[in-house]
Amino acid sequence: xxxxxxxxxxxxxxxxxxxxxxxxxxxxxxxxxxxxxxxxxxxxxxxxxxxxxxxxxxxxxxxxxxxxxxxxxxxxxxxxxx
Numbered sequence: 001x002x003x004x005x006x007x008x009x010x011x012x013x014x015x016x017x018x019x020x021x022x023x024x025x026x027x028x029x030x031x032x033x034x035x036x037x038x039x040x041x042x043x044x045x046x047x048x049x050x051x052x053x054x055x056x057x058x059x060x061x062x063x064x065x066x067x068x069x070x071x072x073x074x075x076x077x078x079x080x081x082x
Contacts (some may be wrong), residue, residue, distance in 0.1 A: 004078070008042055019032075020032050028078075041065065
């Protein structure tokens with residue numbers, strides 16, 4: 001889980017190109033446009049979600065940013081990593 005939190009923090013501070021390379025290293029297929037769309041949502045992520053689950057409202061925001069199919073894929077990858 002620590003790697004995932006570090007990943008999220010690094011995506012927030014890296015340039016678009018660096019964030020894309022980082023996502024690729026984690027095996028997460030994101031375009032630069034998708035990274036830009038997701039960045040504003042990263043500050044909403046809470047450690048408490050490990051215990052309570054990710055709120056449906058946040059899942060909806062992610063899907064609105066990257067599309068339903070990509071959103072589902074991202075959450076599946078998240079669940080596989082925790």
